[in-house]
Amino acid sequence: MDNLIGLIEKNGLIFGFLCVGIIFLIGELLSKTIFRSKIPGSAIAIFLGLLLGYLGGLWSDGEKGIAGISLFAGIGLLGGSMFRDFTIVATALGANLELIRKAGWLGLISLLVGIVLFFIIGVLLAFAWGFRDAASLCTIGAGACTYIVGPITGAAVGASSEVIALSIAIGVVKTIAVTIFTPIAAKRIGLKSPESAMAFGGMMGTSSGVAAGLAATDPSLVPYGAVTATFYTGVGCLLCPSLFYLILNFVF
């Protein structure tokens, strides 16, 4: 047995492939039996992933979900930013460059609307929760954008480490919320064409959430959502600690 565990720890990524394959299989089976194929297997598998992330975090008392348990460290490598971005780029194989060019300005508008909307609501909620200083408000508003914009903004405007940690947590909740709600809401909000996926990616921004949510909705939309979502964090990091912070500083 020790032999096997040693072998798995040495070949973590390979074991990760096996684990994800099993999770996917369970997701498909649940989809077919309990949900009568109304919810796609991939959506259930992603949800199971989140559940394992929660349980793994409880078990290992760490920050990396199930990857915090050394036996499952390979899942963290497989789910890390390198493979995530590499496979997202590969989805461009099925995308139409002409469509992306045509919907470019729609993407740009939704990007700006999305960042402003998330930031303002984040700031208002922080205000309602009793925060009154510009640095904390700005950091929490930035965290509502993504879990990367939050800490970068917090460091730039000199927010306390508690507020920065909170902004990361808000960003992770956002990613999870987008993952879960996208397939549920897709039909009702008219998310079905490449153009709408580009606008959606720009508005929601969280690359992981948009990618996971669209994957569970319609995998052919993933490249269009990803191509705009990838600009969100960068533009957020540009606007939050500068223009938005100046405005907040002026108000408070």
Added chain:
Amino acid sequence: MTIYGVALLAISFLLGQWMGSLLGDWLGIQANVGGVGFAMIFLMLGKEWLVQKKQMTSEMTGGIAFWSKMYIPVVIAMAASLNVKSAVSSGSLALVAGIIPVLASFLAFPWIMKKFNPKHHG
């Protein structure tokens, strides 16, 4: 050769990420601005160019297609390695500020599409 397709994907990825980080540096922020988006555009242009030169074989396409199909499994692995525990237990503001703006965006989304979609303007 399958590896040519994977190599095309790899060079597009690296060039795109490089461009994204250069753009981030140029803007003076410690973040990658649009690296994945640039990489996707490089991949599409590279593929187009090879198709026109009649050098894009189905094996090469297969080398890229494999990775694009691995996309959902990677997302599952990513979900399993998120810090879900602290996200759920960071108190009410984390949950509210993470969820409310997402719901608001879902409400605003059809309006944006109606207002700005080029299709409605001809």
